[in-house]
Amino acid sequence: MPRKVWLLVIAMVINVTGASFLWPFNTIYIHNHLGKSLSVAGMALLINSLAGVVGNLVGGIMFDKMGGYTSILSGILITLSAVTGLVFFHDWPLYVVWLGIIGLGAGMVFPSMYAMVGAVWPEGGRRAFNAMYIGQNVGVAVGSALGGLVASFRIDYIFLANLTLYFVFFMIALISFKDMQINVDKVETKVEKASWKLTPSLQALLVMCIAYAICWIAYVQWQVTISAHMQDLDISLRAYSLLWTVNGALIVLAQPVVTAFIRRFNRSLKQQILIGTSIFIVSFLVVGQAEQFSMFMTGMLILTIGEMFVWPAVPTIANELAPEGKIGFYQGVVNSAATGGRMLGPWMGGLIVDLYNIQVLFMVLMAMLLIAMVATSLYDYKLKEKQTKEKIAV
Numbered sequence: 053m054p055r056k057v058w059l060l061v062i063a064m065v066i067n068v069t070g071a072s073f074l075w076p077f078n079t080i081y082i083h084n085h086l087g088k089s090l091s092v093a094g095m096a097l098l099i100n101s102l103a104g105v106v107g108n109l110v111g112g113i114m115f116d117k118m119g120g121y122t123s124i125l126s127g128i129l130i131t132l133s134a135v136t137g138l139v140f141f142h143d144w145p146l147y148v149v150w151l152g153i154i155g156l157g158a159g160m161v162f163p164s165m166y167a168m169v170g171a172v173w174p175e176g177g178r179r180a181f182n183a184m185y186i187g188q189n190v191g192v193a194v195g196s197a198l199g200g201l202v203a204s205f206r207i208d209y210i211f212l213a214n215l216t217l218y219f220v221f222f223m224i225a226l227i228s229f230k231d232m233q234i235n236v237d238k239v240e241t242k243v244e245k246a247s248w249k250l251t252p253s254l255q256a257l258l259v260m261c262i263a264y265a266i267c268w269i270a271y272v273q274w275q276v277t278i279s280a281h282m283q284d285l286d287i288s289l290r291a292y293s294l295l296w297t298v299n300g301a302l303i304v305l306a307q308p309v310v311t312a313f314i315r316r317f318n319r320s321l322k323q324q325i326l327i328g329t330s331i332f333i334v335s336f337l338v339v340g341q342a343e344q345f346s347m348f349m350t351g352m353l354i355l356t357i358g359e360m361f362v363w364p365a366v367p368t369i370a371n372e373l374a375p376e377g378k379i380g381f382y383q384g385v386v387n388s389a390a391t392g393g394r395m396l397g398p399w400m401g402g403l404i405v406d407l408y409n410i411q412v413l414f415m416v417l418m419a420m421l422l423i424a425m426v427a428t429s430l431y432d433y434k435l436k437e438k439q440t441k442e443k444i445a446v
Contacts, residue, residue, distance in 0.1 A: 053183060056172045059228045060165060061187035066224060067165075068188045070217025071158065072195025072296070073210045077203055078151070079276045079398070080283065085207060086144045090280055094402030096148045097276065100155040101395025105388045107159020112167065112384020114160070116377060120168035121229045123380075127160030128222045135215045142211060159391060163383040170371045170379055172232055178321075178368050185364040186307055193300020200293025252434045253373040257382060261389035263325070263427040264366045268393025269400065270332055270417045271359065274352070277401040278339065281410050287345050295352045302356045310360045321365045321372075325428045328361025333421050340414040366390075 053061075078100075082093040107127065114123035134153035137146070166184060173180045195217075202209045274295070282292050314324055331354060339351035367386055374382035404413045 053176070053179070054173055056232055057169055057176065057180060057183060059224075060169050060172070060232075061183050063221060063224045063228070064165060064184055064187040065191045065194075066217060066221045067161065068191025069195040069198075070191075070214050070221060072192050073199040073202065073214040073217065074154075077199065077207065077210060077289075079279055080289065081207060082144075082147070083280055084283065086147065088144070089406065090277065090402035091399070091406045092402075094276060094398035094400070096151060097398035098395050099148055100151040101391050101398075103152045103155035104159035104391035105395065107156040107161075108163050108384045108387040108391055109381075110156075110384075111160030112163040112380040112382070112387070115164045115167045115380030115383075120164045120171070120232060120380075121225075123164040124161055124168075124225050124229060125222070127157045127164070128218065128225060130157030130160065132157075132215070132218050132222060135211070135218055139211045139215050142208060155391075159387070163380060163387040166367050166387070167380040167383040168229075168232060170383075178364065181368045181371070182307065182311065182364045184367075186304055189300040189303035191300070193297050193304070196293045196296030196300065200290045200297075203293070204290050251375075253375070254382075256432050256435050257370060257373050257385060259427055259431040260366060260369055261385060263329070263424040263431070264362075264386065265389040265393040265396075266420050266424040266427075267329060267332060267362055268390050269397040270336065270421055271355070272394045272397035273401045273413065273417065274355070276398040277405050277410060277413060278348075281405075282345075282348060285343060287348070291345055295349060298349065299352055299356045302353065303360055306357070307360060310357070314361075321369050322428060322432070324361050324365045326425055328358045328365075329421055329425050329428065331355075331358030331361065333418050334358075336414050336418050336421075340411060 078097060079090070079093045082088050082096055083090060088096075111123045111127055114126065131154055134150045134157065138150040138154075142150070166181065169176075169180045169184050176183075198213065199210050202213055279292055283289075313319075319327070335351045335354035335358060338354060339348065342348045342351060367383060370382040370386040371379060401413055404416060
C-alpha cells in the first residue's frame with residue numbers, strides 16, 4: 053500500500069485503541085457504578101450516538117468543502133476537550149454531557165478518514181477499505197484487552213488511558229496528514245451540483261444504509277444488553293473484554309481467508325453483505341442459548357466472521373456510488389447509518405430487556421436481520437432500472 057494509506061491505517065489503530073478503553077465499559081459504568089437502569093444507560097448511549105450522527109454528516113461535508121486535514125483535526129480537538137472533562141468529572145449527569153461531545157467529535161473523524169483513504173488511493177478499491185477496517189479492529193483488540201486490564205484495577209482509570217491515546221492520535225494527524233490535503237483539494241474542484249439531488253445512486257445508498265443500520269442495532273447489543281447479561285451470570289469484566297480482544301485478533305488473522313473466499317467464488321459486494329448478515333443471525337441463535345462463557349465466545353467468533361463480510365463492503369459501495377466531489381458526504385451518510393444503529397440499539401435493547409427479557413430481544417433482532425437482507429437484495433434496483441432504460445434508449 054502507499055505510504056499515505058499506511059499512515060491513515062496507523063492513525064486509525066491509535067484512534068480506535070483510545071476509544072476502546074471507553075466504549076465497551078460505558079453501560080457497565082452507568083449501570084453498575086452510577087446506579088442507573090439499563091434503559092437509562094441505553095438513553096445515555098443514544099445521546100452519544102445522536103451527536104455522532106450529526107458529527108458524521110458535518111465531518112463528511114467539511115471533507116468535501118475544506119479537506120480531510122481540517123475536518124479530522126477539528127473532530128479530534130472536540131473529542132480531546134470532552135475526554136479531558138471526563139477524566140476529572142465523571143459523575144452523573146456530566147457523564148452524559150461528555151459522552152455527547154465525544155460522539156460529535158469522533159463522528160467527524162471517521163467519515164473523513166474513510167473518504168481520505170479513498171481519495172489518496174482510488175485505485176486500491178476494496179483493499180483500501182479492508183485495510184482501514186483491519187486497522188480499526190487492531191485498535192479494538194488492543195484497546196479492549198488493555199481496557200479490561202485497567203478496569204480490573206480501577207474502572208475510572210480508563211478515562212485517563214482514553215485521553216492519552218487521543219492525544220497521540222492528534223499529534224500523528226497534525227504532523228502526518230497535512231500533505232494529504234493536496235489530493236483532497238483536487239477532488240474538491242470537481243463538485244457536481246446535481247449530486248445533492250436524490251439521484252438513483254443516493255437512493256441506492258440510503259436503502260443500503262437501512263440494512264447497515266439494522267445490522268449495527270443487532271451488533272451493538274454485545275456492548276450493551278449482552279455485556280450486562282454476562283455480568284448477571286457472574287462472568288467477569290476481564291472475561292468480557294477478552295471477547296473483544298478475540299474479535300479484533302480474529303479479524304486481523306482471518307481477513308485474508310475471507311478475502312480469498314470472496315475472490316475464489318467471485319462474490320459481489322451485495323452477496324458479501326447477504327452472507328455476513330445470515331451469519332449474524334446464526335450468532336444470535338447461539339448466544340440465545342448461552343449460559344457459560346464458552347458459548348458467548350462461540351457466539352462472538354461467529355459474529356466476527358459475519359462482520360468481516362459486512363463492515364468493509366458498505367463503505368466500498370459508498371465509494372463506488374459517490375459522484376466526484378461528494379465522497380465525504382457519501383461516507384458521512386454511511387457512518388451516520390452505523391451511528392444511528394448504535395444510537396437506537398442500546399435504547400431499544402435496554403427497553404425490551406427491561407419490559408420482557410433478553411430472549412425476546414434475540415427473537416426481535418433475528419427478525420430485523422431478515423429485513424436487512426431484503427433491503428440489501430433490493431438496494432440497487434433503481435440503479436439497474438436506470439441502466440436498463442439507458443441501454444434501451446441507446
